[in-house]
Amino acid sequence: MKLWSGRFEGEIDKAADSFNSSLAFDKRLYKCDIEGSKAHCAMLGKCGIIPRGDADLIIKTLDEILADIDGGRLEIADAEDIHSFVENELVSRIGPAGKKLHTGRSRNDQVALDTRLYLRGAADDILGLIKALVVRLTDISEANLDTVMPAFTHLQKAQPTTLAHHFMAYAEMFARDAERFAQARTRINVMPLGSGACTSTAYPIDRGMVARQLGFDEITANSMDAVSDRDFVIDFLSAAAIAMMHLSRFSEEIIIWSSDEYRYVELSDKFSTGSSIMPQKKNPDMNELLRGKTGRVYGDLMSMLTVMKGLPLAYDKDMQEDKECVFDAYDTLRACLNVFTALLGDMKINKDVLRRSTDGGFTSATECADYLVRRGVPFRDAHGVIGRLVIHCIKHGKTLQSLTLDEYRRFGDFDEDIFDAIKAENAIAQRKAPGGPSPDAMRAEIAAMRDKIKSML
Ligand code: ARG
Secondary structure, three states: OOOOHHHOOOOOOHHHHHHHOOHHHHHHHHHHHHHHHHHHHHHHHHOOOOOHHHHHHHHHHHHHHHHHHHOOOOOOOOOOOHHHHHHHHHHHHHHHHHHHOOOOOOHHHHHHHHHHHHHHHHHHHHHHHHHHHHHHHHHHHHOOOOOEEEEEEOOEEEEEEEHHHHHHHHHHHHHHHHHHHHHHHHHHOEEOOOOOOOOOOOOOOOHHHHHHHOOOOEEOOOHHHHHHOOHHHHHHHHHHHHHHHHHHHHHHHHHHHOOOOOOOEEOOHHHOEOOOOOOOOOEOHHHHHHHHHHHHHHHHHHHHHHHHOOOOOOOOHHHHHHHHHHHHHHHHHHHHHHHHHHHHHOOEEOHHHHHHHHHHOOOOHHHHHHHHHHOOOOHHHHHHHHHHHHHHHHHHOOOOOOOOHHHHHOOOOOOOOHHHHOOHHHHHHHOOOOOOOOHHHHHHHHHHHHHHHHHOO
């Protein structure tokens, strides 16, 4: 039975009915819908809008419906949407009393409420998963304060750094992602019920009571706004899209690092796949999928931005499109965070390869130039001298470490201590400024991150 059948004399077209229906996907909201209805009903009973006895019966029956769905005894089917399904089921079980549940309420404020309840749970879940990832990155970093590796710019070796420094860069990004989800949660956690279809309701309702029962911090301030905006959905999707961007970037690095040309890391067998034809292959499929799935989460965000951009106030059916975006982005991000955190814990870091790669790539050239600067050569001139020294190395198959002092001296005012100055460890140890890779600076960053983790949810 349609909730709105009174106004109609004819039946809806079959194809139109199925086109209009959101049940196939919004059935995921059943718990939120029932929870919201129970709070609404308790308020109606308390405020004397419907008889207490009816309210008690409705609440008891809603609990039974919930238990039946959870227990697999009641299949969610044959309704326009989840709100219609629950109400129809209620009425079929208790008759006239059930018909009073929708007093002072519209599906417009009801769906806004359900979506907010759902997203609040999703945000909490994602926050927990991001926290686990940040903890893992911080642990790996702490164990690799002295693991020397090249820092890159333009994917060309730049300067020596440590694996801790590189991984903590990502820990910072994911910590900001957690902040974004926490902020999104604050804006999600506002109670819209009581807004009715668009101009609230004339019944003497108590919105504060509903908010308290459902654990909301606040109630929405304007009924038109409450039923017609989905910016809180877009907040969630944009936080999800940014988190996916970070996961994708890190995945890209792991893909590069696990290639034979790099061999900086090796993924465990648990998180790799093989080829059906090439026996030698061990492929980083998880990371590639993570990178690929970023596209769909961006798509979810873009879909909702586009859905909303031309909608006149207040509710429009276009907004029904928000559900699949929310579910898809949530499921995708959740799966990606889970697999990524697990994969990192099992990834082998090839310290010796990282070390050789650092020494072999002229990453100490900046140190060489700074050495000359300390001896009075203007930086720009020192830069030119070391540039020529690098050409010499390339021509003769040498590294800055394997040059003799005589060769150095052909280019400038060098002494034996140049060999200490270009040691990666020394270059790193001198970068003590906050944010730099020296073990002391890293220990401070890690301690600050541990504090941040404590305050995450
Ligand atoms: N299924 C609808 C949605 O997701 C519920 C609200 C329906 N409201 C309406 N006025 N048709 O948006």
